[in-house]
Amino acid sequence: MIGVSTPHVLLGLLAQGSRHGYELKRAHDQRLPRARPLAFGQVYATLGRLQRDGLVAPAGQDRDGGPDRTTYALTGAGRDALDLWLAEVEPPLPYVTSTLFAKVLVALLVADAERAREYLVAQRRAHTDRLRELTAVKTDPSATLDDVVAADFAIAHLDADLRWLHTTLERVADWHREVHS
Amino acid sequence: MTELQARGVVKAYGPTPALRGITLDVAEGEIVAVTGPSGCGKSTLLYCLAGILRPDAGQVTWRGERIDTWSEAARSRLRRTEFGVLFQFGQLVPELTAAENVALPLLLAGTGRRAGRTAALAWLDRLGVADLADTRPGEMSGGQQQRCALARALVTEPRVLFADEPTGALDTLAGEQVLGHLVRLSREQRTTVVLVTHEPRVAGYADREVMLRDGVVDGTGLGIEVPSSGGPGRSTGGLGLLVGDAGAGSVQDGLR
Numbered sequence A: 001m002i003g004v005s006t007p008h009v010l011l012g013l014l015a016q017g018s019r020h021g022y023e024l025k026r027a028h029d030q031r032l033p034r035a036r037p038l039a040f041g042q043v044y045a046t047l048g049r050l051q052r053d054g055l056v057a058p059a060g061q062d063r064d065g066g067p068d069r070t071t072y073a074l075t076g077a078g079r080d081a082l083d084l085w086l087a088e089v090e091p092p093l094p095y096v097t098s099t100l101f102a103k104v105l106v107a108l109l110v111a112d113a114e115r116a117r118e119y120l121v122a123q124r125r126a127h128t129d130r131l132r133e134l135t136a137v138k139t140d141p142s143a144t145l146d147d148v149v150a151a152d153f154a155i156a157h158l159d160a161d162l163r164w165l166h167t168t169l170e171r172v173a174d175w176h177r178e179v180h181s
Numbered sequence B: 001m002t003e004l005q006a007r008g009v010v011k012a013y014g015p016t017p018a019l020r021g022i023t024l025d026v027a028e029g030e031i032v033a034v035t036g037p038s039g040c041g042k043s044t045l046l047y048c049l050a051g052i053l054r055p056d057a058g059q060v061t062w063r064g065e066r067i068d069t070w071s072e073a074a075r076s077r078l079r080r081t082e083f084g085v086l087f088q089f090g091q092l093v094p095e096l097t098a099a100e101n102v103a104l105p106l107l108l109a110g111t112g113r114r115a116g117r118t119a120a121l122a123w124l125d126r127l128g129v130a131d132l133a134d135t136r137p138g139e140m141s142g143g144q145q146q147r148c149a150l151a152r153a154l155v156t157e158p159r160v161l162f163a164d165e166p167t168g169a170l171d172t173l174a175g176e177q178v179l180g181h182l183v184r185l186s187r188e189q190r191t192t193v194v195l196v197t198h199e200p201r202v203a204g205y206a207d208r209e210v211m212l213r214d215g216v217v218d219g220t221g222l223g224i225e226v227p228s229s230g231g232p233g234r235s236t237g238g239l240g241l242l243v244g245d246a247g248a249g250s251v252q253d254g255l256r
């Protein structure tokens, strides 16, 4: 799966108006509800790098002061960087790097089709449980569109993985033969 | 309470075995997905549980009562009053408006025309298609038709809703809207749901998944029931008699 580009997301959030680190973290976790929550340290470290590169600039201090209360604003260069990033199409799955895939192959190398099948079945169960959990999140009447769209993303990927797990279960015996021929 | 129970259910179409000993319990209010590859017997199991088809062997029990031995008339009455059925598509009567379609099961059960319309309008509203009350199916999108069909399946407030690939003919978004309504309304009414699907993401709406494979519950699949009686290879009586029974026609006749 393609990783989230945290610097660009922070720039995007700053495009709505200047904020300090704490507000940025809150906005991030709210808008990307199914992402791994940002640690404060990560926010400040990222802001530091963005400032060094001239993409954000300090825009003032909150009343109570302190380094954590510095407000940051998007610079012109930051806006340009964002536009470039948005114009760039992500490479569609350039490598097949899934651990799921690797595990089945290694199971076939070190053991047999049965071992691979056991793993596939266990993984399928875990995927199914997670799919059900996310479907519940999505159908909860209090879910916001942020929640729904984020859950949708995960559900679509789990669904694709599950199809692959099903098909591979059917093929694992033949695959084992090929690996060992 | 156990809503539905299958014990060693066997069913064949002529020489083709479709179910080879299915044992399964569905609790009241539970949403169970029946999944598995095409041809594994999902629809046949649904028809047997819903009393549309009679198993060749084994038992089907609804709320403690064995229903597979009931007469066709008795099973048909059960389907009209206690069960609701939703199929992939094409269940609405094309000549009738949405409201008339939804009211149909009530009229068949003896409800008056006006009360039937009032109830139908309320259900269309719960499904977000109140504005289509006087529209005929031909002028609706697939998703709208399926919401009307769901309203019609639920208008009698059935104990059990049987849904066979209810979103199979819809695009993803329309399908999700139908499933969202189906799950929400079933939970509100404590309706038990048997949801047949071959799609993992549809099965995600259920509380539990029962996987079939070649007419048996796939015990290795998700660790649910393993067939305990009437396993593979068991004789299937009544050969040849039931070919075509599960055709769309007979199923819809059961609804009308």
Ligand SMILES: Nc1ncnc2c1ncn2[C@@H]1O[C@H](COP(=O)(O)OP(=O)(O)O)[C@@H](O)[C@H]1O
Residues within 6 Å of the ligand: B013, B014, B016, B017, B018, B036, B037, B038, B039, B040, B041, B042, B043, B044, B045, B243, B244, B245, B246, B247
């Ligand atoms: N009316 C019928 N006449 C003959 N064979 C049928 C009929 N309906 C289903 N079958 C066969 O029974 C098996 C199970 O079918 P079905 O229950 O429709 O599976 P699924 O719903 O999982 O695709 C398949 O081999 C199918 O070809």
Ligand SMILES: [Mg+2]
Residues within 6 Å of the ligand: B042, B043, B044, B164
């Ligand atoms: Mg089917």
